[in-house]
Amino acid sequence: MWSNPAFLVAGTKSGGGKTTVSLGLLAALRRRGLNVQPFKCGPDFIDPSLHRLVTGKISYNLDPRMCGDEYVQALFNHKAQGADISVVEGVMGLFDGGSGSGAHLAKLLNLPILLVLDARSAAESVAAMLHGFETFDPDLNIAGVILNQVGSKRHYQLISGAINQHCRAPLLGSLPREEMISIPSRHLGLQMGEEEPLNQEQRDRLAKLLKEHCDLDLLIKACSKRTGYGDNHDYPQLAHNGNGVRIGVARDEAFCFYYEDNLELLSQTGAELVFFSPLHDKQPPADLHGIYLGGGYPELHAKGLSENDSMRKTLLEMAKKGTVIYAECGGFMYLTQGIQLSDEQYLPMVGIYPTNARMRPKLRRLGYRHPVQCTKSFFGDTGTQLHGHEFHYSDIEAMAPGVVHCYEMENGSQEGYQIYNTLAGYIHLHWGGTPKAVNNFVAACLRAAKINHDHAN
Secondary structure: OOOOOEEEEEEOOOOOOHHHHHHHHHHHHHHOOOOEEEEEEOOOOHHHHHHHHHHOOOOEEEOHHHHOHHHHHHHHHHHHOOOOEEEEEOOOOOOOOHHHOHHHHHHHHOOOEEEEEEOOOOOOHHHHHHHHHHHHOOOOOEEEEEEEEEOOHHHHHHHHHHHHHHOOOOEEEEEEOOHHHOOOEEOOEEOOHHHOOOOHHHHHHHHHHHHHHEOHHHHHHHHOOOOOOOOOOOOOOOOOOOOOOEEEEEOOOOEEEOOHHHHHHHHHOOOEEEEEOOOOOOOOOOOOOEEEEOEEOOOOOHHHHHHOHHHHHHHHHHHHOOOEEEEEOHHHHHOEEEEEOOOOOEEEOOOOEEEEEEEOOOOOEEEEEOOEEOOOEOOEOOOOEOOEEEEEOEEEOOOOOOOEEEEEOOOOOEEEEEEOOEEEEOOEEOOOOOOHHHHHHHHHHHHHHHHHHHHHO
């Protein structure tokens, strides 16, 4: 079993500085000339985009609760193999989330833990918190600690003295308070990496702070003490049934939430992925056999999406002709009659689904979903179980009769709306645990394209 340095950046809570420290470490390690591979624990789309901004490399989600232990081990083993060092950003507090927690992932992948401790409004008590984390699960390897939001040299000395006296984990350094490196946020979380919420000067500053205030050599040494990546499972190898298939993938400011390995699994079938922008392009790419509309922020770009009449009309025509279209969350909202942004503002959208999406002031749904198909779809037969996550501030009006409900949820409700050859809903599916669904989707694209071709002739 081969191994190379890797560690998980964990926190004691959400908002304690995991992302800031992770980005700083990614930048600082990259500036040392290391080939750094980033990962994210959990289903989040935003943090991986920030990792990519800093490293220039795709960051992959590691989520055992959504994809299963074996797939996560296989994905990590596959993607980390060529890196000098791998950095996994945790989720929430270290122990939060059961099988989706950073603690579970650290055990699964044999990862040392770098614990970020928020030092705001505290001093020696920070050591008590660390001591609690060290003793809560003695099987975890908390290999080092970084203090975040340190106010002064005296502040650091008070905390470091208490940690050295009462705790096992070495203190590797700190990150001082500095407004320049704060990351802007909005209703779904931090801004996406594509929006460059940290410009080059800020990224350089963050890397410089980590280099100056943290012992990177000691960090690398601590996370090198590993015996392997846990069980060795093979990364899925899909059947090559997609040769000649062209799938249009919507990707722009409005549609930017994709699990990167979903796209790689599609490509692995031999399908050609053709990226396009429903916001900026006048038409979808030519000769498509299928379309994939991911989630994102259609509500922030609703005016531009609505004003792009040619794109909306063409997608509606393609749906009525039987083109295979799959959409989730923001993509689903785009395919409704329109989006009600407020009591005063309504903007028409594609109009495939006879309902409207409405933005709400509070979060409507959040959590893992494991729907079972209650009717056949292009992902599989009745009884097929899928896996994903749901997180949105909008909801829809009652769906009109005649639209098939494909998913039965754990609570007995139904979701996954099918009309023509279009399937959409609020759930962001991850196909890592169900790779056969990818081959089924590609096969459906081929069948629909052949039927359309035969009808045309």
